[in-house]
Amino acid sequence: MPANLPISDVEIGRRAYRRTQNVRSVLVSLVSTIVFAVVIWLTVVNTPGWERVQRSFFDLETALAAWPRVIAGLWVNIQVLFFAVIGVLVLSVIIATIRTLRGPIWFPLRALAAAYTDLFRGLPLIIVLFLIGFGVPGLELFPRQSAQFWGTIALILTYSAYVSEVFRAGIEAVHPSQRLAARSLGLSHGQTMRIVVLPQAVRKVTPALMNDFVAMQKDVGLISVLGVVDAVRAAQIETAANFNFTPYVLAGLLFVLLALPMIRLTDWYTARLRAREQMGSIV
Amino acid sequence: MTEPVLRMEGVRKSFGDALVLDGVDLTVAPHEVVALIGASGSGKSTLLRCINLVERIDDGRIWLGDLDISDPRIAADRVRARIGVVFQQFNLFPHLRVIDNVTLASRAVLRIPRAQAEATALALLDRVGLADRARAYPDRLSGGQQQRVAIVRAIATNPELLLLDEITSALDPELVAEVLDLVRELKGDGTTIVMATHEMAFARDVADRVVFLDGGVIVEQGPAAQVFTRPQHERTRTFLSRFLGPA
Ligand SMILES: Nc1ncnc2c1ncn2[C@@H]1O[C@H](COP(=O)(O)OP(=O)(O)OP(=O)(O)O)[C@@H](O)[C@H]1O
Ligand SMILES: [Mg+2]
Numbered sequence: 001m002p003a004n005l006p007i008s009d010v011e012i013g014r015r016a017y018r019r020t021q022n023v024r025s026v027l028v029s030l031v032s033t034i035v036f037a038v039v040i041w042l043t044v045v046n047t048p049g050w051e052r053v054q055r056s057f058f059d060l061e062t063a064l065a066a067w068p069r070v071i072a073g074l075w076v077n078i079q080v081l082f083f084a085v086i087g088v089l090v091l092s093v094i095i096a097t098i099r100t101l102r103g104p105i106w107f108p109l110r111a112l113a114a115a116y117t118d119l120f121r122g123l124p125l126i127i128v129l130f131l132i133g134f135g136v137p138g139l140e141l142f143p144r145q146s147a148q149f150w151g152t153i154a155l156i157l158t159y160s161a162y163v164s165e166v167f168r169a170g171i172e173a174v175h176p177s178q179r180l181a182a183r184s185l186g187l188s189h190g191q192t193m194r195i196v197v198l199p200q201a202v203r204k205v206t207p208a209l210m211n212d213f214v215a216m217q218k219d220v221g222l223i224s225v226l227g228v229v230d231a232v233r234a235a236q237i238e239t240a241a242n243f244n245f246t247p248y249v250l251a252g253l254l255f256v257l258l259a260l261p262m263i264r265l266t267d268w269y270t271a272r273l274r275a276r277e278q279m280g281s282i283v
Numbered sequence: 284m285t286e287p288v289l290r291m292e293g294v295r296k297s298f299g300d301a302l303v304l305d306g307v308d309l310t311v312a313p314h315e316v317v318a319l320i321g322a323s324g325s326g327k328s329t330l331l332r333c334i335n336l337v338e339r340i341d342d343g344r345i346w347l348g349d350l351d352i353s354d355p356r357i358a359a360d361r362v363r364a365r366i367g368v369v370f371q372q373f374n375l376f377p378h379l380r381v382i383d384n385v386t387l388a389s390r391a392v393l394r395i396p397r398a399q400a401e402a403t404a405l406a407l408l409d410r411v412g413l414a415d416r417a418r419a420y421p422d423r424l425s426g427g428q429q430q431r432v433a434i435v436r437a438i439a440t441n442p443e444l445l446l447l448d449e450i451t452s453a454l455d456p457e458l459v460a461e462v463l464d465l466v467r468e469l470k471g472d473g474t475t476i477v478m479a480t481h482e483m484a485f486a487r488d489v490a491d492r493v494v495f496l497d498g499g500v501i502v503e504q505g506p507a508a509q510v511f512t513r514p515q516h517e518r519t520r521t522f523l524s525r526f527l528g529p530a
Contacts, residue, residue: 177370186388187391
């Protein structure tokens, strides 16, 4: 509403009412949260085994001692995640585009892409990790690479199979009339895909995509099975040294902290999309 | 005699067993405005889509200028770039601003530099009273505004032929006039237009020639005044009586 328009008394009354309603609901939720937290806390602390569990899972000194190694490991996870996200985005867009190609010339490529998505959506990540991490270097076809490198490749292969399906669904959700309009302007098939279809498809599937990346974020910890000293592996080493599980809890917390921004971003973006697509903004 | 912009000879098109176009002959001269009329399902849209090469004809020939565009060896994208199309449902690109919708073909197909394409586009938008909406996204525009943008997008590349497919059917009655006024202006500019329409009053007003399509063929054609007031064929009379009321 433009500033300095006169406001009617009715509207002033309505606004005052809404303000008090807001204050009330904030207070109510605050109180109920505190009560809830206290009840849970008291229940846990009064269990018979709490002292023991506290010592072996929540020991501050062990946590502090493990901190440098675990945080160094987490840095490895972040690097792997970074390259894996880029790799997945590139590969899955390529696969999705191939799967939407029409015409007999593309049949072999299309079939290959379909077989790939079927295969890697079915294979457990941990098996892919073993096959790629130990099998491919054994071929001695490629120059020597670190376990971290092969772990990243395995993640990319597994997750691109999922994410390409998400992209494909998005591409197919763009109404055919958009393609018709683009081709009618004289745009080629490729230009239509790149300028008109893909941008709309990406917008449609971004929330689903972000969720897949949150899932990948924690699966990055699985590369430890290849011997990469990431946060999980570091925690394992520390745990074995002290017979205390606190380092695992520490690593777990760090993974959650790492995921939080992405989770929040996903929620925010989904809400924004919904707001844009909804005409009545209060329902 | 000047060369026609469009020439169709014996054009045939079927979908499965349904023969939609059964030998259509049509010639459109430069600067001519042709109105296609006919019942729903008579093949008006199909005819326009065949001209625009988004539907492959089963027989016959189509020339754009002196180029046989039914020849499979021609570059179809090039031909489509020479023909402007406006659809019933506007079909603007929702993820692109108005200005980018309008300049897309100029930039991507004709390779005109962005600055130059935008200058042309802004001048056109200004003409239709939408220059101030250039940076808006299409969903922030009214139906009539969207359709005017769609028309501007279709003519931004200076096409030799403009195809309009019932461009006012999806509009609220009070928005129809602003779109029809724009078509009238385009006619004033000398644009060659083939339009499928259910707006008989408008067809009578603006079209140089009215073409009545029925049963897959052109049953009757002629100057608007003639076809509407003295239709020669029984089928034309029956069709028109449903629209204009019995004479
Ligand atoms: N892609 C298609 N596949 C099968 N049948 C089709 C297809 N497109 C059109 N038809 C059929 O062809 C006939 C002509 O359709 P067309 O859309 O050209 O009619 P129209 O004259 O534009 O009608 P309207 O005035 O309702 O827009 C119809 O019977 C329609 O069902
Ligand atoms: Mg139609």
